[in-house]
Amino acid sequence: MPVPDFLPVVAIDGPAASGKSSTARMVAVALGFRQADSGALYRAVTAARIRKGGDPGTWTEASVLDAASGVSVVAQERVFGVRLAGEVIDEELRGPAVTASVSLIARMRGVRLWANARMRECALVGPIVVDGRDMGTVVFPDAVLKVWLIADTVERARRRSIEMLGRSPSDEELAREATDLERRDRGDSAQTQPAADAVVVDTTRLTQAEQVAQIVALAKTRLRGERAE
Numbered sequence: 185m186p187v188p189d190f191l192p193v194v195a196i197d198g199p200a201a202s203g204k205s206s207t208a209r210m211v212a213v214a215l216g217f218r219q220a221d222s223g224a225l226y227r228a229v230t231a232a233r234i235r236k237g238g239d240p241g242t243w244t245e246a247s248v249l250d251a252a253s254g255v256s257v258v259a260q261e262r263v264f265g266v267r268l269a270g271e272v273i274d275e276e277l278r279g280p281a282v283t284a285s286v287s288l289i290a291r292m293r294g295v296r297l298w299a300n301a302r303m304r305e306c307a308l309v310g311p312i313v314v315d316g317r318d319m320g321t322v323v324f325p326d327a328v329l330k331v332w333l334i335a336d337t338v339e340r341a342r343r344r345s346i347e348m349l350g351r352s353p354s355d356e357e358l359a360r361e362a363t364d365l366e367r368r369d370r371g372d373s374a375q376t377q378p379a380a381d382a383v384v385v386d387t388t389r390l391t392q393a394e395q396v397a398q399i400v401a402l403a404k405t406r407l408r409g410e411r412a413e
């Protein structure tokens with residue numbers, strides 16, 4: 185079988201809580217690729233900057249980039265893990281303090297260049313499934329497959345609430361989560377746009393297994409097409 189002269193990238197982008205990371209991880213396992221979550225990188229830089237102290241409103245880009253030097257990315261079997269000062273901090277990354285300030289940091293141009301460089305380094309290691317906001321538009325414009333993953337706001341809020349609370353949310357909790365998601369969507373809107381050639385997958389009425397199967401099938405078709413060229 186001819187060996188492709190590039191390493192394939194599958195890019196999964198979409199708004200907050202559309203299920204990108206969990207889907208990307210399962211797609212990566214099914215394809216035998218690694219997954220790299222660009223949102224985790226922005227979150228790790230935010231956690232790093234929070235540790236240095238000070239009010240988020242006063243953070244300069246230089247101080248954020250200085251904090252970013254403590255963030256590293258480690259190739260594991262099926263995923264790239266993000267570390268801060270060599271430690272696994274996955275729970276802190278999902279916590280409210282990081283979530284509240286990450287949009288602010290993700291709007292800094294120098295931070296975006298830093299994160300993009302880290303993501304491209306991951307793609308040099310082997311075939312990869314990447315997820316985020318601008319993977320298909322900015323970071324990997326030549327991705328073999330670009331997916332734009334969307335779901336209704338209320339459905340996204342319901343899934344996020346179940347994940348955070350471990351149970352079904354009350355109407356009030358659901359409404360609060362939906363409002364928060366809309367606020368985050370607005371904060372990230374500049375970099376959250378579908379690529380012109382992205383395949384839109386609306387997961388509102390799909391189970392996770394169904395959406396993963398759809399994306400894996402699309403990726404396999406594209407990968408076969410490329411090898412035949």
Ligand code: DC
Nearest residue numbers: 222223226286287290316317318372
């Ligand atoms: O997907 P997430 O919630 O983990 O993303 C965290 C933050 O990082 C969110 O504010 C969007 C931002 N982000 C971004 O601007 N570009 C990316 N490629 C990935 C995430």
